[in-house]
Amino acid sequence: xxxxxxxxxxxxxxxxxxxxxxxxxxxxxxxxxxxxxxxxxxxxxxxxxxxxxxxxxxxxxxxxxxxxxxxxxxxxxxxxxxxxxxxxxxxxxxxxxxxxxxxxxxxxxxxxxxxxxxxx
Numbered sequence: 001x002x003x004x005x006x007x008x009x010x011x012x013x014x015x016x017x018x019x020x021x022x023x024x025x026x027x028x029x030x031x032x033x034x035x036x037x038x039x040x041x042x043x044x045x046x047x048x049x050x051x052x053x054x055x056x057x058x059x060x061x062x063x064x065x066x067x068x069x070x071x072x073x074x075x076x077x078x079x080x081x082x083x084x085x086x087x088x089x090x091x092x093x094x095x096x097x098x099x100x101x102x103x104x105x106x107x108x109x110x111x112x113x114x115x116x117x118x119x120x
Contacts, residue, residue: 001021001024001057001060001064003039003056004038004042004053004056004057004060005024005037006039006041006042007020007023007039008020021064024037024057024060024061025061028061034054034057038050038057048086055084056084059081062080
């Protein structure tokens with residue numbers, strides 16, 4: 001939630017005794033709550049990134065359920081994250097930067113990619 005919102009886990013803006021989890025839950029109930037939660041500096045202005053951020057928000061809400069029995073196990077969290085990974089394609093299969101050597105991407109291991117304007 002901290003990464004998605006750009007906020008710390010406990011801030012004075014959340015109110016006395018409230019955490020980011022309480023703040024997110026209260027914002028979701030409002031009409032423009034998602035817009036208030038998602039950090040524009042983290043890419044929320046781009047529709048494809050926004051959808052990915054919303055998926056991460058859903059997972060984070062499950063992980064912070066009030067009732068511990070309702071929280072998914074880590075194996076399920078990993079599966080949800082794998083299903084939610086970006087569908088964007090890599091532009092190049094070669095990435096430089098490791099001691100001057102080029103590293104070729106293995107076909108089954110996607111490399112991280114910075115979003116570029118053309119994809120938004």
